[in-house]
Amino acid sequence: MLELKDVSYSYKNIKALKNINITIEDGEAVAFIGPNGSGKSTLMKLINGILVADSGQYIFNEEKITSSKLQNNTFSKNFHKKIGFVFQNSETQLFCSNVYDEIAFGPRQMGLKEEEVKIRVTDCMELLKIEKLQxxxxxxxxxxxxxxxxxASVLVLNPEVIVxxxxxxxxxxxxxxxxxxLLINLNNAGKTIICSTHEFEYVSGIFNRVIVFSNEHIIIRDDEYEKVLSDRDFLFENNII
Ligand SMILES: Nc1ncnc2c1ncn2[C@@H]1O[C@H](COP(=O)(O)OP(=O)(O)OP(=O)(O)O)[C@@H](O)[C@H]1O
Ligand SMILES: [Mg+2]
Known part of the structure; x- marks a missing residue:
């Protein structure tokens, strides 16, 4: 379970999130929607420990996540094993010289044996149908x-929560x-899914819940996905469609 309590974040003087309160239970599939610049990616970076809130609290699996804990190598490895993040911009995520090593990077960091790494990487390449790119x-x-x-480089670590x-x-x-x-199957297999998207037509059927962000960087609705998606007036008035 993860919980954000009254979390705010600014990039220097640029406000990105204001007073965010969310609790996400294990096994949920939650969508984040909202206009460009409303704060979705920032919140995902906070959830993944890439950024740390200016104020408020973040609790993951009953443990308070702080910058000093994240700077601790053992804590950080353990945390990143449990929660995976697929960045909005893939270029930020990819840094190895070939695809195989890219996908193998996480498992090698975790200290897995090379035989185990190979099995996992091969499975993930097959799943994503990218064997030819290795x-x-x-x-x-x-x-x-x-x-x-x-x-693939995120799924290979088999995290509990995937953002x-x-x-x-x-x-x-x-x-x-x-x-x-794939998202439906991962969720059915018990994974918690958190996903931002502007593409409602493709993602209907995955989520049980949606969290809606506004241009003011706050959460304006936290509700059943299908209910919000059929509320066209609400979506239009809040610059979502
Ligand atoms: N590295 C940064 N430095 C300064 N400002 C930033 C940075 N990253 C984001 N911002 C600002 O923070 C606010 C929230 O940005 P964020 O990327 O979280 O929005 P978003 O909801 O993910 O938007 P999009 O739908 O375009 O992906 C925006 O005003 C943005 O310009
Ligand atoms: Mg974004």
């Missing part, structure tokens, strides 16, 4: 190929349908 340089891949490699920031970006329609099924 010797390619991630930097030279197409946008959608990069996204698939980024997703996807606009995962449908750059994917072709067939791959979007595939990703939708």
């Amino acid at each position: 010797d390619r340089a991630p930097y030279h891949l197409s946008g959608g190929e990069k996204k698939k490699v980024a997703i 996807f920031d606009e995962p449908m970006n750059d994917l072709d329609p067939k791959t979007k349908r595939f990703l939708k099924e």
Whole structure:
């Protein structure tokens, strides 16, 4: 379970999030929606310990997450094993010289034996259908190929909570349908899914809940996904559609 209590965050003098309160239970599938710049990615970075709140509290699995804990190598490794993050911009995520090493990076960091690493990496490449890319340089891949490699590099660690920031970006329609099924299957397998998206038509059927952000960087609604999606007036008035 993760819980944010009265969390605010600014980038120097640019306000990104104000007084955020959320509790997400294990096994939930939650969508984050809202206009550009409303704070979705910032909140995902806070949830993943990439940023630390200016004020308020973040509690993950009953433990308070603080910058000093995140700077501790053992704590940080353990935390990142439990929670995975697919960045909005895949280029931020990819830094190895070939796709195989990219996907193997996390498991190697965790100290897994090379045989185990190979099994996991091969499974994930098969799942994402990217076996043919294994010797390619991630930097030279197409946008959608990069996204698939980024997703594989997160799934390979089998985290309990998976945070996807606009995962449908750059994917072709067939791959979007595939990703939708993958999210449903991961959730059915007990994973907690948190996903931001502007693409409602592809993601309907995945989520039980949606959290809506506004231009004022606050949460304006936290409700059942299908209920909010059918409330066209609400979505229109709040610059979502
Ligand atoms: N590194 C940064 N430095 C300064 N300001 C930033 C930085 N990253 C984001 N911001 C600002 O913080 C606010 C929230 O940005 P964020 O990326 O969280 O929005 P978002 O809801 O994810 O938007 P989008 O739908 O475009 O992905 C915006 O005003 C943005 O300009
Ligand atoms: Mg974003």
